[in-house]
Amino acid sequence: MTRVVRFHEYGGPEVLRIEELPVAQPGPDEVRIRVRAIGLNRAESMFRRGQYLEPAEFPSRLGYEAAGHVEAVGDAVRDFRVGDAVSLVPPASIARWGTYAEQAVVPAAMLVRHPDNLDLHQAAGVWMQYLTAWGALLPVANLAAGDHVLITAASSSVGLAAIQIANHVGAIPIAVTRGEDKVSKLLAAGAAQVIVSDQEELVARVAQITAGQGVRVVFDPIGGPGIAQLAEATRRGGIIIEYGALSSEPSPFPLFTVLGKSLTLRGYLLHEVVNDAELFAAGKAFVSHGLEDGSLSPVIARTFAFEDIVDAHRYLEAGEQFGKIIVTLEDRP
Structure with missing residues (x-):
């Protein structure tokens, strides 16, 4: 037994x-x-x-x-x-x-x-945290050096994995957290900037950080009404990746912002990686190498x-x- x-x-x-x-x-x-x-x-x-x-x-x-x-x-x-x-x-x-x-x-x-x-x-x-973040940020979003990426729920395991992966490819991770208590930890974990959503206006803070351009990639597990703000904070031609539904509220589609900025709003699940043999092999290799050299921890x-x-x-x-x-x-x- x-x-x-x-x-x-x-x-x-x-x-x-x-x-x-x-x-x-x-x-x-x-x-x-x-x-x-x-x-x-x-x-x-x-x-x-x-x-x-x-x-x-x-x-x-x-x-x-x-x-x-x-x-x-x-x-x-x-x-x-x-x-x-x-x-x-x-x-x-x-x-x-x-x-x-x-x-x-x-x-x-x-x-x-x-x-x-x-x-x-x-x-x-x-594997849940690193393959989830890798599949969204690299194969889907093509995150590259110099890109700003906005990471919500940044203190979660997937959020921290996303920060590490962004740094690994030379991108600029902007972490979002609800309160001040995790700011120092997120900075120590590799976030370039931290936005405290309970105290700061997200769109204005992103504009300040990105010199008015907005982020190219948003990585969000929350959904809900906050999607409208995320769209406002995204630059023209950017992509918003939704990989969860932590919010219990409806998620309205920000139609006019998406149209006006030519945004991509993309749902994503880890199984997209696991069910594709080439992606799965590439993801495992990326994560294993990062764990070995210490860039992922x-x-x-x-x-x-x-x-x-x-x-x-x-x-x-x-x-x-x-x-x-x-x-x-x-x-x-």
């Missing part, structure tokens, strides 16, 4: 339960890993509440990211062996391959031997024990973290 986190109805963090289930065997193209660390994502909170793209079938597992050691391999798997240290790129289903467990069966195609300079806690939170906000998964989700939903939340697992006696 193995311990697995499941939920039997939609709701708040309190619906999560740790339950004992039989150890699953991997299919031909799957691998079972002994999970040592799990990276938490806002998508898992939304899934638990019934607000995500994929519906749950109860009782449901959940979880996109993990790192650990290979424990068993399917008959068709050739690239991994028992004992290998691996980390997981988020697979297609948050439930089918849910990683909130002591042991998890996952598709072998989504496993990576991460660079040796990462421990398993760091590796558990790598995951920031861990806080770690929780597996037994404290409810508290970890409460902390996730509070939205005050700076970086990635990691849940750790130890072998039971």
Whole structure:
């Protein structure tokens, strides 16, 4: 038997339960890993509440990211062996391959031997943040040296990854945060400028930073009515990439601003990268090289024990973290 986190109805963090289930065997193209660390994502909170793209079938597992050691391999798997240290790129289903467990069966195609300079806690939170930011900023937006990029929710793991990637290619990252408490941390993390949205007028501040031109790229996971401001802050011919829906309010389309500036408003999901073999290989190579040379370095906000998964989700939903939340697992006696 193995311990697995499941939920039997939609709701708040309190619906999560740790339950004992039989150890699953991997299919031909799957691998079972002994999970040592799990990276938490806002998508898992939304899934638990019934607000995500994929519906749950109860009782449901959940979880996109993990790192650990290979424990068993399917008959068709050739690239991994028992004992290998691996980390997981988020697979297609948050439930089918849910990683909130002591042991998890996952598709072998989504496993990576991460660079040796990462421990398993760091590796558990790598792939969602860096591949999401890489796919949006480089293949989609063609971010280049000298470009200004506006990054909202900048203290999230994906926001911090975007700052690091922007710096890696010589672009100019402008971070947006709600309060003053994270300004110094964002500057230390590589932001060229920080806009405090609760105290500053975003459009005017962007104009000041960019000498009136506006940013060429916006990278936003929030949506909602703020899209209108983001469009105003974008330069002619620029692109706004929406990769999330954190706002609970409607997202009106800023038609006249988009028309007047010839803007592109682009929805984006990580699966665009994962489902394209060439993009996937390029993204993994970019991230791996960046992790090896230190230009990319995951920031861990806080770690929780597996037994404290409810508290970890409460902390996730509070939205005050700076970086990635990691849940750790130890072998039971």
